[in-house]
Amino acid sequence: MNDPAQVVVRPPTQSPGKWRWAARGRRAVVGIAILLQTLGASYALLAVLPYQGSTLLEQAILGVFAVLFAWISAGFWIGLLGFLVRLTGGDRLRPSTRYARVLNDTPLAPTAIVYPIYHEDVARTLAGVRSTLLDIVRTGRGDAFEFFVLSDSRDPEVWLREREACDRLRSDFGGQARIHYRRRRINLNRKTGNIADFLRRWGRHFRYMVVMDADSVMQGQTLVQMVRLMEVAPQIGILQTSPAIINAASAHARLQQFGNRLYGPLFTEGLAALQLGEAVFWGHNAIIRVDAFMRHCGLRRLRGWGFMTGSVLSHDFVEATYIRRAGYEVWLDPGLGGSYEEAPPTLVDELQRDRRWAHGNLQHLYFMFRRGVAFAHRLAFANGIMAYLASALWFTYLALITVELARFTLWPIEYFTEPYSPFPVWPQWQPQWALRLVLSTLFLLFAPKLLALIDVAMDPARRLAMGGVGRVALGVLLESLTAVLLAPIRMLSHTRYVVVTLFNLKVRWAGQNRTQEIGWRDALLHHLPGGLLALAWSAFAFWLQPMFFYWSLPVALPLIFAAPISVWLSRFSIGRRWRNAGLLVTPEEAAPPPVVAGLASADVSNAGCELSAFENAVLHPQKNRLHVALAQTRRDTPARRQRRHELLERCLAAGPDDLTQSEKVWLIEDAPGFSELHRRAWRCPADSTWAPRIERLCQGLP
């Protein structure tokens, strides 16, 4: 390529391979720690089981337990590593520290900031674009960045608003910003197809691309720093930031936001310290070297079987793997602040998102054992799979334990579990061992939270911003309590998703709800089956053995009361009450950076909102001209004229509701037809279906 955007910059001044030795050492230490801890816990479980692991059922219990415990143990060690790294002032190997001295003199290169969107909240998405753009303008380096809103939306009610909001944003900024809106007419291969379509058309204009989510916001200074880092480190293919959750309003989102801001730094730092130059891409809030990405990261449709066919749903991990396989490094850099996203407002929304992610992550089995994949990326795939499979394993574990107890209670005692063995096995329960095991598991789960509390206590600025140690401790208590309540609910839903994925049932691809509370009906529909299952399980446990019933309650009760918990946590009023009480406060709430504050003040609403987007586009003179100007130019054949006439007459006589979605799209994309509709709608008589619409539009005049 001879494009100016793709000129290769000078090689890095430091040896890029230095981190590899550190990675090997750190991974070995953490790996051994996880292994030893898991072996110890498994041995303890053997002592708890009545036949000490001599039956097939108990061996299955042991196997499932070992995998689950290793998973929990990994979380603990990553948190501890993160705590230690933060205690020593951060990892010196990460790019933002390694190249800090040479950054200021580095010129910028052409960078595209892309927003692939699909049926998102238009006002919120464009507020994010505006705020990020404004912050870039503040740095005085706006000339290096160009914005692309890449829509895959199908519903004209959504994409008409997207197009109008982008046009308004562009005219507001005038010559200071370059913002482009493109909508694909055929949304092939979902988000990956959308990005690939952009790259094929305009990728060669840019050396870098920052991929954003619909709710992403990034500080201008961070973006400038990232471009400079990519310039001084040409071996980096992807540089991922760690987005902080902002703007949480519901109780559920506030809990996620608090967890993200308190525990997130520890886990992110720990993960980054282990992965180093073999980190993963999270799909957004990251900068990508365009040339390398175009050369190596095209994703074919999967040619496997069952759920491992079709387009790649969770493309980000795979792209990181491919770019690493091509020799580039992928870094997660916790030192890059000023990167933000939002959390789903309700538990049901979170679980619906998890439904897609579960399928996407399980698809990674297809890539996990491919040639040339870095070991760290194989582990990252395994980690992503375990994020959902762990729930299915936990469910299996509970089922196996129930069967074991039922067998022990209802069946005659088996003294000779091994064929032809002359030595009897005396079944025995060791409740004190069971208690120790439970306590050590709880320690692994909750110790990182305690470390995070210590971490914040040692950081005066963060401590003050979050309301002081006392309030943070109260927040930890509240968050831990709800985490305990939500764990079984998430477990059951994730188990269902894993089963549904394995049987290759359909995944619904939809925009996310980012603003609504959940109603009782939806909550009951979602949670009732799980509640009934838990009720049946608890009743069986009570009938079997009262002690087992008490053990089952921490899992069963949250499932039985899942619907009220879900409704209660979705409430914005509760979130506000916590906020007013100074609970679960994050640094961005205490002192919002301009880019976050800019979200609240951004006005991207459209005049005449009482009408639908289609009605607005027909009636509003400026909007109609905009859509007519952007309509496709087609040859005016007799067939087109005939269809235009038919649709126009129907729309004028019976109103827009008489048209189907595809008919509306046809009219919008037909310049003469849409222009004619505008003209005739304004000239309609007082008793026409369009007259009250014109009145409503006129009432919206300022």
Next chain:
Amino acid sequence: MSIAAEPCLQLINRAYCYLRFSGLDPAAACQQLQTLTDQLADFDPQGGRDVASRERLWQQVVERAAQAGTARPEIAPAPALLRGHVRYADRGG
């Protein structure tokens, strides 16, 4: 002073609204409307009862709206296409 006919009132209301949504401020829209209604009175002494005269007035409203600088959307040109390929992984990918 004669009472304006109902269709004419509707026309004037719509014309004001149309001019405003085309980007004219209230004073400019009123001024335009004043000129146009004067013309309407000249064309049609019966106060806008004639359909053809109303149609002519509306045509002028649309033309005035189009002449207003903000009425014409400036469609930002898309960046020039610079075609490239997204290549697929060559090793078992």
